[in-house]
Amino acid sequence: MDEGLSVIGFDADDTLWQNESFFRLTEDKFAELLADFAEDTHLRDRLLELEKKNIGHYGFGIKGFMLSMIETAIEVTEGRVDGQVVAQILAMGQEMLRHPIHLLPHVEETLASLSDRYPLVLITKGDLLHQEQKLAASGLGELFSAVEIVSEKQPRTYDRAFSAHGTGPRHAMMVGNSMKSDIRPALDVGAHAVYVPHGLTWALEHAETPEGHPRFHELPDLGGLVRLIDQLE
Known part of the structure; x- marks a missing residue:
């Protein structure tokens, strides 16, 4: 990196x-x-x-x-x-x-480890009240330095968020399961993007995989994220 x-x-x-x-x-x-x-x-x-x-x-x-x-x-x-x-x-x-919150594998320990080293920002889209309720129910809230609940995820969303909470997209990483909303727009502004596919993805979130992009990474779950970051840095 x-x-x-x-x-x-x-x-x-x-x-x-x-x-x-x-x-x-x-x-x-x-x-x-x-x-x-x-x-x-x-x-x-x-x-x-x-x-x-x-x-x-x-x-x-x-x-x-x-x-x-x-x-x-x-x-x-x-x-x-x-x-x-x-x-x-x-x-x-x-x-x-x-419905109660069911955390995915390796989420809690990965966020806990990374929150000691970097500011973590939750960037999610959806209904404001429900997203706030889910974050509270997850027990993960204290691990995030900031929360951004947005109506849509576009390149300018990440440009603004990474500039507000860090030193800009070139010094940022986005982690998510949606190629359309999490990966492609983050790459477009120069950030690293880590794709963690989920077994079920809404049809409207599909997009072409950016094969060969130097800042695109893929992991089967969050368990390998800390190791990936250590390798990049």
């Missing part, structure tokens, strides 16, 4: 704790609920299309997902969906909001 790190950024959902699996389980229940009105694949495809369309209205997170499910139900039933079905969709979303 041609300079030392001044700050390390971490994504939250599916990097530090489980998230996408709860969306998939709820989507399965939703498909069962509307099975009399729409074929499974069509229903899921339409839900995804509406989620993509609605990001600009509702942002990312469970509340937007609930509203997109309700809109999908209205559409596939041609407006015949009854209040009981809507109530069940709302109940599924509320169950997701109440």
